[in-house]
Amino acid sequence: MSRIGVFVCHCGENIARMVDVTRVAEETAKLPGVAVSVDYRYMCSDPGQNMIKEAIREHKLDGVVVAACSPQMHEPTFRAAVVEGGLNPYLCEMANIREHCSWVHTDKELATQKAIDLVRIMVEKVGKNQELFPIKVPVTKRALVIGGGIAGIQAALDIASGGHEVVLVEREPSIGGNMARLSETFPTLDCSQCILTPRMVEVDRDPRITLYTYAEVEEVGGFVGNFKVKIRQKAKSVIADLCNGCGDCWNKCPQKKIPSEFDAGLGYRTAIYVPFPQAVPNTPVIDRERCTKFLKDKCGICEKVCTLNAIDYTMEDEIIEVEVGAIVVATGYDLFSVGKDQPNEQWTGYGEYNYDAYPDVIDGIQFERLLSASGPTQGEIRRPSDGKEPKSVVFIACVGSRDPEKGLEYCSKICCMYIAKHAMLYKHKVHDGQPYVFYMDIRAGGKNYEEFVRRAIEEDGVLYIRGRVSKIYKDGEQLVVVGADTLSDSQVQVRADLVVLATAIVPHRDAYELAQKIGFGCGSQGFFSEAHPKLRPVETNTAGIYLAGACQAPKDIPDAVAQAGAAASKVQLLFSSDELEREPIIASVNEATCVHCRNCIRVCPYSAITDKEIKDKKGNLIKMVAEVNEGLCLGCGACVAACPSKSIQLAGFNDEQVFAEITALGSG
Amino acid sequence: MRFTIESQQLESDLVKRVEEMIEQSPSICYQCGKCSAGCPVHYLMDIPPNVVIRLLQLGQIDRVLESRTIWVCSSCSTCSTRCPKEFKIAECMDALRELALATGKDTPSEKDIKLFHQVFMSNMRMFGKVHEASIAGVYKLKSRHFFADVGAGIKMFLKGKIKLFPHRIKGVKEIRAMFEAAGYGRKEKEEPSTEDKEQEKLI
Numbered sequence: 001m002s003r004i005g006v007f008v009c010h011c012g013e014n015i016a017r018m019v020d021v022t023r024v025a026e027e028t029a030k031l032p033g034v035a036v037s038v039d040y041r042y043m044c045s046d047p048g049q050n051m052i053k054e055a056i057r058e059h060k061l062d063g064v065v066v067a068a069c070s071p072q073m074h075e076p077t078f079r080a081a082v083v084e085g086g087l088n089p090y091l092c093e094m095a096n097i098r099e100h101c102s103w104v105h106t107d108k109e110l111a112t113q114k115a116i117d118l119v120r121i122m123v124e125k126v127g128k129n130q131e132l133f134p135i136k137v138p139v140t141k142r143a144l145v146i147g148g149g150i151a152g153i154q155a156a157l158d159i160a161s162g163g164h165e166v167v168l169v170e171r172e173p174s175i176g177g178n179m180a181r182l183s184e185t186f187p188t189l190d191c192s193q194c195i196l197t198p199r200m201v202e203v204d205r206d207p208r209i210t211l212y213t214y215a216e217v218e219e220v221g222g223f224v225g226n227f228k229v230k231i232r233q234k235a236k237s238v239i240a241d242l243c244n245g246c247g248d249c250w251n252k253c254p255q256k257k258i259p260s261e262f263d264a265g266l267g268y269r270t271a272i273y274v275p276f277p278q279a280v281p282n283t284p285v286i287d288r289e290r291c292t293k294f295l296k297d298k299c300g301i302c303e304k305v306c307t308l309n310a311i312d313y314t315m316e317d318e319i320i321e322v323e324v325g326a327i328v329v330a331t332g333y334d335l336f337s338v339g340k341d342q343p344n345e346q347w348t349g350y351g352e353y354n355y356d357a358y359p360d361v362i363d364g365i366q367f368e369r370l371l372s373a374s375g376p377t378q379g380e381i382r383r384p385s386d387g388k389e390p391k392s393v394v395f396i397a398c399v400g401s402r403d404p405e406k407g408l409e410y411c412s413k414i415c416c417m418y419i420a421k422h423a424m425l426y427k428h429k430v431h432d433g434q435p436y437v438f439y440m441d442i443r444a445g446g447k448n449y450e451e452f453v454r455r456a457i458e459e460d461g462v463l464y465i466r467g468r469v470s471k472i473y474k475d476g477e478q479l480v481v482v483g484a485d486t487l488s489d490s491q492v493q494v495r496a497d498l499v500v501l502a503t504a505i506v507p508h509r510d511a512y513e514l515a516q517k518i519g520f521g522c523g524s525q526g527f528f529s530e531a532h533p534k535l536r537p538v539e540t541n542t543a544g545i546y547l548a549g550a551c552q553a554p555k556d557i558p559d560a561v562a563q564a565g566a567a568a569s570k571v572q573l574l575f576s577s578d579e580l581e582r583e584p585i586i587a588s589v590n591e592a593t594c595v596h597c598r599n600c601i602r603v604c605p606y607s608a609i610t611d612k613e614i615k616d617k618k619g620n621l622i623k624m625v626a627e628v629n630e631g632l633c634l635g636c637g638a639c640v641a642a643c644p645s646k647s648i649q650l651a652g653f654n655d656e657q658v659f660a661e662i663t664a665l666g667s668g
Numbered sequence: 669m670r671f672t673i674e675s676q677q678l679e680s681d682l683v684k685r686v687e688e689m690i691e692q693s694p695s696i697c698y699q700c701g702k703c704s705a706g707c708p709v710h711y712l713m714d715i716p717p718n719v720v721i722r723l724l725q726l727g728q729i730d731r732v733l734e735s736r737t738i739w740v741c742s743s744c745s746t747c748s749t750r751c752p753k754e755f756k757i758a759e760c761m762d763a764l765r766e767l768a769l770a771t772g773k774d775t776p777s778e779k780d781i782k783l784f785h786q787v788f789m790s791n792m793r794m795f796g797k798v799h800e801a802s803i804a805g806v807y808k809l810k811s812r813h814f815f816a817d818v819g820a821g822i823k824m825f826l827k828g829k830i831k832l833f834p835h836r837i838k839g840v841k842e843i844r845a846m847f848e849a850a851g852y853g854r855k856e857k858e859e860p861s862t863e864d865k866e867q868e869k870l871i
């Protein structure tokens with residue numbers, strides 16, 4: 001016969017108002033196996049906890065039921081108290097007589113009856129509980145950072161400064177991300193590259209950081225502390241160790257008219273190229289889809305001009321395998337596509353803005369490239385069609401954002417600010433030019449942000465017109481922008497030389513695929529999901545995987561950097577001990593009865609179950625079964641319900657325990 | 669009535685005049701609407717005060733000069749007192765009234781208010797302070813509303829609120845200089861009106 005203690009809490013008036021707690025204690029004291037049953041005003045208080053500890057010793061208890069609030073609230077408190085009293089923490093259960101009883105009922109007699117039932121159920125369960133012990137898993141103290149924008153760079157540098165190895169994987173030939181393409185940054189107008197490139201160089205120099213550019217993550221297996229990652233290093237066709245970045249090859253490459261991705265199509269690059277002069281690493285890559293050597297087996301000029309023999313046309317993709325303990329995902333954003341070419345079938349684009357038809361209708365990143373000293377116009381504002389200096393520029397806010405019909409529901413958060421910046425910088429460069437902004441609201445929440453926007457309006461004379469633009473059409477050399485000003489009840493037609501669309505910030509085009517590959521969640525908009533929007537903003541729901549930067553939601557640089565720092569410190573927290581402790585509430589397979597139907601493998605939302613071969617001593621395959629990976633299983637129980645042969649049991653919730661609860665309820 | 673604003677109309681020399689007169693740019697207004705919220709005569713206006721400022725921002729000063737609003741405004745300055753951006757709306761209204769008269773763009777309606785405004789201003793110029801009796805006299809002569817508000821006038825007279833003879837303040841010269849400096853009465857379209865002369869005659 002077990003010796004169980006029952007502790008009934010009043011929770012001040014919260015429970016006692018609707019439940020006769022004294023009667024609950026008296027009634028449950030009579031249950032078989034209950035050695036002691038008491039009630040107290042606040043069980044979670046120090047005196048309350050001490051009551052439990054002393055009762056364990058005095059009555060030699062082998063199980064404890066606390067009838068109080070939800071285990072979500074105080075289970076850790078009472079389990080800790082039970083441990084101090086000398087029992088295994090998993091021999092303590094809570095009967096929820098607050099959320100499930102006193103708070104939701106109005107009849108005191110019935111509520112009291114129900115409370116007694118709830119306690120009786122838990123008494124029966126505790127009688128069947130077994131001691132459980134935390135699972136210990138080792139931690140590989142090396143981190144993987146995916147994406148080398150400012151967020152990924154910051155996370156990598158911070159983790160490395162903490163003394164740990166970092167593997168940084170960037171898909172493009174250089175790190176830097178979108179920030180490298182910006183001219184000056186709001187609200188201080190400091191030059192983007194000037195503040196970014198020193199950090200890029202630091203990444204290159206830090207011996208603890210291994211950098212793979214022109215590379216992608218191919219596969220991620222394992223679990224927190226023990227991930228196994230396969231990285232595909234795409235063939236650069238240039239031997240990095242030999243190349244010194246002299247530039248002879250790209251200067252001589254005859255393929256000179258390839259639209260530059262970095263310049264958002266406004267400039268050109270060669271087939272062998274570095275995306276921009278300050279690229280890190282400064283090793284070029286050959287774009288095999290554009291190179292004459294690969295297309296027609298002709299040319300080969302770069303190989304001839306390279307005095308260091310660094311060109312290697314036969315180089316092949318390489319798969320690199322690394323083991324890491326934590327992963328920081330920092331894959332950033334793309335811009336909503338306004339033209340005909342739509343990546344998402346729900347989007348219809350904005351035909352009325354004629355982005356495809358008129359070269360002088362451009363997007364925000366293209367305008368950044370026009371402003372940038374390293375851009376295709378060396379920082380002079382020249383419009384794409386005829387290279388003339390535009391005297392009137394219209395900026396259009398919320399293109400694709402806040403438009404559930406044609407685009408996305410959400411606000412992209414940063415465009416209001418960069419529009420003000422663009423209009424201001426334009427005015428600084430073209431003194432006799434007039435910037436106009438069509439907007440719906442000006443969202444400038446942030447330190448010195450509102451002041452920045454007011455400066456654009458009041459000091460630089462940017463004219464803000466409150467309304468969306470209906471259409472843009474061509475009239476001679478100019479574009480006529482037809483909009484409205486809802487503040488004055490007017491239709492407004494502005495003749496513009498150049499139109500800049502502030503297109504929505506969307507997740508990186510293959511974000512969903514990446515999340516699937518690694519095994520964590522995406523929200524409905526495709527941005528990666530944090531574990532809790534307020535309390536766990538940099539963690540994902542998968543242990544050991546963290547988020548940084550604009551891949552989680554549209555973000556500006558200060559926010560991206562702050563989140564990257566937070567993610568790095570979470571990683572260091574994980575790396576602060578050699579072993580991880582995990583809750584032992586996990587599933588296990590009875591190999592003798594498992595029929596290998598693979599139902600569990602299909603239903604497990606965490607991919608924690610795999611196939612296992614059982615072999616005899618000679619190595620002959622006897623049978624196949626399912627196997628639960630202790631590191632990955634989160635104890636959701638889906639597999640238990642799916643198993644037709646009852647071969648999977650969840651520790652702490654095995655059949656015997658659950659049936660004991662149900663029987664107790666029936667016998668009441 | 670809806671308006672279409674073309675970009676070439678978004679800039680206006682007359683708005684620049686207003687800016688000079690009140691030494692402020694309408695661009696500082698962020699259209700919060702607090703001026704309109706507090707205006708006691710808002711319900712009589714065809715354009716609310718904040719929209720007046722908005723139209724100036726868009727160079728649409730003609731719509732403002734033609735409005736009734738600028739004449740309905742009672743110069744109580746509630747708007748200026750409340751404006752979070754310290755924009756001088758009431759002063760701006762004043763400038764607009766003067767510009768409307770000077771350019772002849774003023775609305776043909778609101779004759780009485782305009783007349784009263786002119787009589788009031790010339791009276792000020794004359795004496796350096798307001799002389800109610802002569803204002804009333806000139807106004808009634810010109811408006812031909814001989815009997816309106818007579819009861820109130822008599823009550824005020826009996827309480828000693830209305831003096832029979834005007835009193836000229838010492839600094840009248842300076843006041844007139846101020847009127848000149850502000851460009852008062854400088855007409856840009858038609859000949860100057862005769863309020864000043866009539867006022868002189870009456871005394």
Ligand SMILES: Cc1cc2nc3c(=O)[nH]c(=O)nc-3n(C[C@H](O)[C@H](O)[C@H](O)COP(=O)(O)OP(=O)(O)OC[C@H]3O[C@@H](n4cnc5c(N)ncnc54)[C@H](O)[C@@H]3O)c2cc1C
Nearest residue numbers: 147149150151171177178185186332333364549550556557
């Ligand atoms: C027009 C415009 C102007 C802006 N101006 C400002 C400004 O003035 N001030 C300001 O604070 N912010 C500004 N921003 C916002 C700023 O660009 C972002 O805050 C910042 O770039 C976010 O950094 P990130 O590292 O999160 O993402 P990104 O810069 O997008 O970097 C992500 C990186 O991950 C890489 N990547 C993506 N997928 C993979 C993959 N599967 N594997 C490997 N690598 C991958 C990408 O190639 C990229 O290098 C502006 C944005 C725009 C569009």
Ligand code: SF4
Nearest residue numbers: 401411412413415416
């Ligand atoms: S930040 Fe401004 S421009 Fe961008 S979507 Fe939000 S409201 Fe529109």
Ligand code: SF4
Nearest residue numbers: 604633634636637639
């Ligand atoms: S308990 Fe859940 S996570 Fe664990 S193996 Fe079963 S289904 Fe997967």
Ligand code: SF4
Nearest residue numbers: 697699700701703751
């Ligand atoms: S109160 Fe001031 S800021 Fe607000 S609408 Fe009126 S003038 Fe503009």
Ligand code: SF4
Nearest residue numbers: 707741742744745747
């Ligand atoms: S001064 Fe004129 S506009 Fe301002 S609150 Fe008074 S009446 Fe209204």
